[in-house]
Amino acid sequence: MTAKISIRGVTKDFSVRDHDEPFTALHDIHLDVRTGEFLTLVGPSGCGKSTLLDLLAGLTAPTHGEILLDGVPIEGPGLDRGIVFQQYALFPWRTALANVEFGLEAKDTKKRERRERARHFLDLVGLSGFAERYPHELSGGMRQRVAIARSLAFDPDVLLMDEPFAALDAQTRETLQEELLRIWEKTQKTVVFITHGIDEAVYLGQRVAVMTSRPGRIKHVLDVEFEAREGDLRADARFGDYRHVVWTLLRDEVAAARQEAPVG
Amino acid sequence: MHLLKGLRRVAAITLLAVVWEVLPRTGVVDRTFLPPLSEVLTALANLAATGELLDHTQASLGRSLAGFGLAIALAIPLGLLIGWYRPLADFLNPLLELFRNTATLALLPVFVLLLGLGETSKIAIILYAAAWPILLNTIAGVRGVDPLLIKSARSLGLPAHRLFQKVILPASVPTIFTGIRLAGAYSMLVLVAAEMVGAKAGLGYLINYAQFNFRVHDMYAGIITISVLGLLFNVLLASLERRFSTWRATS
Numbered sequence: 128m129t130a131k132i133s134i135r136g137v138t139k140d141f142s143v144r145d146h147d148e149p150f151t152a153l154h155d156i157h158l159d160v161r162t163g164e165f166l167t168l169v170g171p172s173g174c175g176k177s178t179l180l181d182l183l184a185g186l187t188a189p190t191h192g193e194i195l196l197d198g199v200p201i202e203g204p205g206l207d208r209g210i211v212f213q214q215y216a217l218f219p220w221r222t223a224l225a226n227v228e229f230g231l232e233a234k235d236t237k238k239r240e241r242r243e244r245a246r247h248f249l250d251l252v253g254l255s256g257f258a259e260r261y262p263h264e265l266s267g268g269m270r271q272r273v274a275i276a277r278s279l280a281f282d283p284d285v286l287l288m289d290e291p292f293a294a295l296d297a298q299t300r301e302t303l304q305e306e307l308l309r310i311w312e313k314t315q316k317t318v319v320f321i322t323h324g325i326d327e328a329v330y331l332g333q334r335v336a337v338m339t340s341r342p343g344r345i346k347h348v349l350d351v352e353f354e355a356r357e358g359d360l361r362a363d364a365r366f367g368d369y370r371h372v373v374w375t376l377l378r379d380e381v382a383a384a385r386q387e388a389p390v391g
Numbered sequence: 392m393h394l395l396k397g398l399r400r401v402a403a404i405t406l407l408a409v410v411w412e413v414l415p416r417t418g419v420v421d422r423t424f425l426p427p428l429s430e431v432l433t434a435l436a437n438l439a440a441t442g443e444l445l446d447h448t449q450a451s452l453g454r455s456l457a458g459f460g461l462a463i464a465l466a467i468p469l470g471l472l473i474g475w476y477r478p479l480a481d482f483l484n485p486l487l488e489l490f491r492n493t494a495t496l497a498l499l500p501v502f503v504l505l506l507g508l509g510e511t512s513k514i515a516i517i518l519y520a521a522a523w524p525i526l527l528n529t530i531a532g533v534r535g536v537d538p539l540l541i542k543s544a545r546s547l548g549l550p551a552h553r554l555f556q557k558v559i560l561p562a563s564v565p566t567i568f569t570g571i572r573l574a575g576a577y578s579m580l581v582l583v584a585a586e587m588v589g590a591k592a593g594l595g596y597l598i599n600y601a602q603f604n605f606r607v608h609d610m611y612a613g614i615i616t617i618s619v620l621g622l623l624f625n626v627l628l629a630s631l632e633r634r635f636s637t638w639r640a641t642s
Contacts, residue, residue, distance in 0.1 A: 184546045204548045216543035220561045220638045232557070233547045261638050281547070 131285060131317045132160040132183065136192035139178055152178040154342035156192070160285075165311055165318045167328040169373060170338030171381045176321045179343065180289050183319060184210050196285070206234055209278030213290040215270040217262040223249060223273045224258040230281035248276040251310060268299035275307070279314060286311075288320045292327065304331060325377065329369045330360055337376045340383040347376055426608055434608035435615060443597075444616065450592035451582055451617070454510065458517025459578040466522040466574075467567060470529025474563075475555065480530070491527065495520040495577075496584050508589030513582075520581040521574035528570025532563030565636035572628040579621040594620075 137156040140149035152175040160166050170176050181187045182194060185204040194201045196208075209230070217226050227245035236244070249258055252272040262270055271291055278286060292300040304327065311318055322328050328335045335349045351369050353360060360366055408428055415422035438444040473480050499516055506512035536559055544558045586595025594617045601610035 186542065186546060204546045206548055208546070210543065210546045212539060212543060214539055216537075216539045218540060218558070218561070220564070229544075229557075230547050233544075233549050233553070263638065 129162050130159040130195075131162040131164070131197065132158075132319070133195040133198075134158040134160075134179075134183075134192070135195065137179075137182065137189045137194060138191040139175070139182060139187070140190040151342040153182075153189075154344050156343070156345055158336060158345050158348070160317060160319055163315050163317055165308075165320065165331060165333045166336060167320045167322055167332030167334070168336045168338065169322055169325060169328040169377065170343060171340045171377065171383075172323060174338045174340050174380070175343030176323075176338060177289055180210070180287050180319070180321055183285075183287055184208055206230065206281050207283050208285045208287055209281065209283035211271070211274050211278050211286065211288045211291045213293050215262070215267075215274045217270055217273055217277075219262050222259050222261055223254060223265065223269075226262070226273055227277045227280050230277055234281050236281075244280050245276075248280045249273070251279070251313075252276045252306070266299075267295050268303060271295065271303060272306075275310070279310070279316075283316070285317045285319065288318065290321055290323065293322070293324075300327075307331065325370055325373045326361065329366060329373060335369075335373055337373060338380070340380045346380070349373060349376075424607060426611065431608055431611040431615065435612035438609060438612055444612075447592055447594050447597045447613070448616065448620070450590075450596075451586065451594040452620070454513050454585070454593065455517060455578045455582045458514045458582075459521050459574060461514070461518045462521035462525055462574055462578070463571060465518070466525035466570075467529050470526045470567075470570075471533060471555075471560075471563075473526075474530040474533025475559065487527075491523055495523075495581060499584060499588065503588060513585040513590065516585050517578045517581050521578040524573035524577060525567070525570040528573070529563065529567050532566030532570075533559055535566060536562040565632070565639045568632040568635050572625065572632050575624050575628045576621065579617070579624060583617060 134156050137153060138151065139153040140151050143150045156179065168176055168179070178187075182189055183201070185201045185208070218229065221229070224242075224245050227248055228241045231241040231244060246255070246258065249255055252275055254269060254272050254276070257265065257269065262273070265273065274291070292303055295303065307318075308331065320328075320331055322331075329351055332351055335351055337346045337349065338344065339346045349369065349372060353363060353365060411425075411428040413427075414420045415425050415427045435444070473483060495516065498519065502512045502516045502519070506515055540558055540562060541554065544554050549557065582593070583595035583598065586593035587599040590596040594613050598610050598613040598617070601607070601613060
């Protein structure tokens with residue numbers, strides 16, 4: 128498989144007020160994401176996961192190094208990537224349907240086609256009956272479904288997800304994880320999924336990239352292979368093994384992160 | 392529950408009416424200066440019958456709405472501009488702080504000096520008073536837009552002007568409307584004071600002129616009219632505000 132995203136020697140420094148020394152969030156990151164792959168990224172809190180996502184989204188630029196998308200350096204945000212945020216980021220004055228249409232408006236899609244596509248993707252996330260509801264009339268899980276539909280609707284190649292299920296209760300989270308896998312298989316998107324949950328990372332990812340504590344680096348990339356991705360994956364003996372490997376990799380980093388004063 | 396609440400509200404006003412009727416009649420207060428409510432209402436009816444009240448009300452509403460409308464037309468675009476361009480906000484902020492803390496009516500003589508005693512100065516002072524809450528709320532509205540929504544829209548590669556149109560503007564509408572509602576109240580409050588200086592018509596003029604000529608009943612009739620007018624205006628704007636901010640219900 129070819130690399131969809133290629134992160135090459137990326138370092139990100141931030142200047143901090145009242146400090147001469149810049150704050151290094153990410154240090155010399157190397158990572159390739161294959162076309163159509165589901166890659167999860169785990170790391171202790173404050174390791175720069177979200178910074179990496181901002182870089183992939185083109186919302187900020189790396190201090191050193193470069194990120195290639197289909198071999199071309201990322202120079203800004205674009206509709207070839209869709210982001211799903213932890214806090215949904217739905218527009219509260221728009222209905223579910225109008226929220227899903229948002230990205231299509233940015234793409235200057237005609238109104239009729241916009242409606243149609245938006246309905247199709249609301250349907251895909253199981254919210255056909257809620258098109259005219261406003262975000263405040265929906266539960267957290269439903270809001271995140273709308274957000275996912277919104278990101279899929281304008282048909283990006285890459286889906287960037289920043290701890291999208293972290294704010295949901297355990298049951299809703301599991302349901303949405305399953306559905307996300309279903310949608311991924313159906314749409315063939317390349318997914319970069321950030322999480323701090325080990326179970327989630329192992330359950331969703333074909334590969335799990337483990338990050339170090341600040342400054343964030345890629346510590347290890349683990350291939351996760353199951354015979355079949357059906358049934359109760361979490362009960363699979365190999366799930367436990369993978370989980371343990373990631374846990375061991377993370378343990379030292381979490382300890383290291385605790386030593387530091389929490390920044391960012 | 393609603394009925395009870397409604398009754399209680401009516402009860403307080405009824406109480407006021409009764410006290411207003413009884414105190415002058417029993418001689419607790421001098422009825423020369425505070426005639427019983429029933430007499431005031433009779434005077435009000437007379438003023439209404441002669442058409443005098445309508446003339447004054449029209450004059451007042453005309454000024455008030457002109458100032459209020461101009462304030463909306465000027466303050467919203469200006470507020471959007473100041474809220475959006477940080478350097479402009481930083482530059483203007485000391486000035487805004489200075490003027491918002493200056494009592495509007497302290498400037499009335501200045502307006503009269505510069506613009507004369509006619510309509511211009513009256514509408515101008517109403518415009519000035521009404522512009523502040525709209526301006527400040529618009530700035531606050533633009534500044535207060537959830538950064539995540541901006542980030543989300545920006546990640547789609549939306550250019551600045553469309554970001555403004557599709558995110559900043561709709562997100563600030565409820566806050567701007569709060570400013571408009573406040574401005575409505577201000578425009579009525581300042582109106583009376585403006586009409587007390589060099590006016591020949593208007594409810595403020597009526598109140599002032601009646602007091603001058605010892606038509607105490609007419610004075611109170613004018614006061615009642617203006618307070619009812621203010622109340623109606625506020626109810627109207629509040630319901631408009633609610634309509635435009637339904638989505639803010641629980642966020």
